Amino acid sequence: MAAYLRQPGNLARYSRRAAAGVIYRRSALPSRLPQSKLSAFIALRQLRCYSSGQSGGDPRPPNKDGPESNKPGQNGGQRPGGEPESKLSKEEQENVDLFIQHFKSRVPVSQHRMLDDMRTIMQREGLPEELKDFVTQHLRTGKPASLLDYARLTRFMTKHLSSYAKKLIELDEERERGTVKSEQKPDEQQPQKPQEEQSQEEQMREKLRQQQERLKDEKNKDQQGQGQGQGPRIFEFRLDPANFLVMAMISYYIYRSFFPSENSKELTWQDFRAGFLDKGLVEKLTVINGARVRVDLHREAVARVHPDSPAAQPNFVYYFTIGSVEAFERRLDEAQNELGIPSNERIAVAYMDEMPWAAAILNLAPTIILIGSIFFLSRRAAGGAGGQSGIFGIGKSRARRFNHETDIKIKFSDVAGMDEAKVEIMEFVSFLKQPERFQKLGAKIPRGAILSGPPGTGKTLLAKATAGESGVPFFSVSGSEFVEMFVGVGPSRVRDLFANARKNTPCIIFIDEIDAIGKSRAKQSFGGGNDERESTLNQILTEMDGFNTSDQVVVLAGTNRPDVLDKALMRPGRFDRHIAIDRPTMDGRQQIFRVHLKKIVTSEDIDYLVGRLSALTPGFAGADIANCVNEAALVAARENADTVVMKHFEQAIERVVGGLEKKSLVLSPEEKRTVAYHEAGHAICGWYFRWADPLLKVSIIPRGQGALGYAQYLPAGGDTYLMNVNQMMDRMAMTLGGRVSEELHFDTVTSGASDDFNKVTRMATAMVTKFGMSKLGYIYYEEDPQQQLHKPFSEDTARTIDSEVRRIVAEANKQCRDLLTEKKKEIGIVAEELLAKEVLSRDDLVRLLGPRPYPDGSEFAKYFDGTGGKGVLAPPEPPRSDEETEGKDGRDQTPFPA
């Protein structure tokens, strides 16, 4: 491109095309884009010719002496219009002429007139310094100008063109007003123009004036922009030829730096030798990267021998490829020996390693991409987690801030049950709302409270409700979010969290799962400890100490494991209050059901529904209840029902508790029969033992994990918290009912009762070692898995425990066997019905066996006596783990494992 532009006329042609491009596209460009100055000048000059009307229809300026008179020197540069004579010195006059001539040789004839006019102006005002430099450095000396020189010149010309154009217009106007002394003789004056021509002239003049005004406006705007200088100036890109040229140049140099400019051609060794070496045209050889040889030739000699060869051009080089440097050197030596070149005249060989820019960038690309990706990922990770930007945001707290006005709509009315907890926590609300009430009496405000309890019991909900009630910002963060793989991040996040909170007082901080960082420090030392967690805990302790009593920041924390928390956390002055939230009672469950049933469309009698559902769900936490209600709505939706009815709720509870029905599990008829008699054994025991929990349902549909069938009972008196010996013995006997029934009805027994034995053994052991219900006496032995090797009792005691457990289990077995032997016929009836129907409800058992001989508790009777229900009762198994079942609420599930 540089070579192209440097060729005579190309630069001018190029700029003309660019200028023309600007003129023609002008209408399509945005209106605020300024018109090219060069194009403005050309247009002005054309208009001026018409408006001056000197050539009688010929757009060219009047030229009495013909075209030749425009030649420099002939008319002394005097403008045909009659401008004053040049006041320049002879040398300056020559400079101007040289300059104009130089350009005339490079632009089309149609633009010569424009250059003549420029000469006129220059003769009046002298040659500007920059142009003078150009003339003296290049035109006078004959030294060729570089592309950069031309670019500089073009820039300067562009800068001056508009002022030249303006001056010429002024000159025309002056001439028209007659203020300029005219040298024209009266007989040379223009004849009267026809009317049409005059109106055309008028239009032209109007256009001219508009153009002039636009130029003025532009200049004013420029000056204002520069003059103001206070606010930031908006960079404005002007698409004029000068800018275009500069950009083209920059692009060209960038392009050249990536792709070296030299033209080259590949040669063979033979061509090289015959064409250049033998003729003595080679000046130098350069071995590049040990693989290619660049041949530098004596240019002048080549130009003389082969004037048309491209090798005569300065940038042209030949290359040839070599196998190895040694082979190349050997061949070159041989060739030069053959040619008889003396050693001091031999061709110089240079060696170089060359790495093009593109290759260098390619080499760096993996590193750049890696660093870029790490940066990008760190930004994304930090941004996603909490809006911090970049890797530098890692020490910032990840707490989410909820705004009481928008985010937290939860009130205490949304938290059902847990009345005691609410009363406790209400104090924090009053403190946040009316701190003066406490302060005036000199009372210190509690700093925080730990809410502890099983999962899903509503700890987070209660904390949110506290924030919602008190109308303060709420910062929620999980304990595990403090811990990162980087040392020092935990404490830094704690500091940041508390600093944020202090800025937003009054507010509540809620740290969920605080046991993740608040574990007792003494217990961690085993196995190396965890310094990072410890220092995070220390930071929390420090921050909580650092509160002023007047700082209205309340810290609430939730945990499922209050027992493992560090004592320092729990001391007064930090988490002063310890609020235990247990699974809801029957009454609590009813309230929670009421809260969640509000969102459900159901036509059932709400009081009956709530009572029955809560009776069916002993041991359920608030989250389980919310899940069941939602699941029931999903079941109903699956059936395209209009409302959610009792059946859907029961299916939902059964599904939540027992797992999905395993329809794909097909048992053989013998297996099914065994399962039916096993479950019937449990059912009969549950029906006839006085202290056993009343049976609700028995089923032989496989469900969940490994249960081939199950019998379900509910505590007769609702939630029970104590069990007497009779109840325990009856429960154990009932649990053994499956195996005893198998023994009574089949020749052999199956492995299906092993889970029953597990339960019975654990229960009997607990009676001996914990409940003081054996001849071992009132002793408590902890069941500590870590103490397996070192039992806390002697061998003798171990033997006594062993024999006592055996005795109790044997007694339960005898009790069960006696009953089932007596009720063998009833077992058969129930088992056969079970085989036919797969599921038997309490009503079915009443039908088959008659009413239960012992009256059930009133609460139980209210919902499950078959009268209050709206159809077949099919209460499902409640969700409690084995230990809880045995120890607390008396619910039992006797699965028949696969």
Ligand SMILES: Nc1ncnc2c1ncn2[C@@H]1O[C@H](COP(=O)(O)OP(=O)(O)OP(=O)(O)O)[C@@H](O)[C@H]1O
């Ligand atoms: N007392 C309640 N009243 C109404 N809904 C409740 C109640 N308790 C729990 N829930 C329901 O259970 C959901 C989960 O409760 P929450 O997250 O507060 O339990 P959590 O005790 O904090 O559990 P975790 O210990 O696992 O963090 C709540 O969103 C709510 O729908």
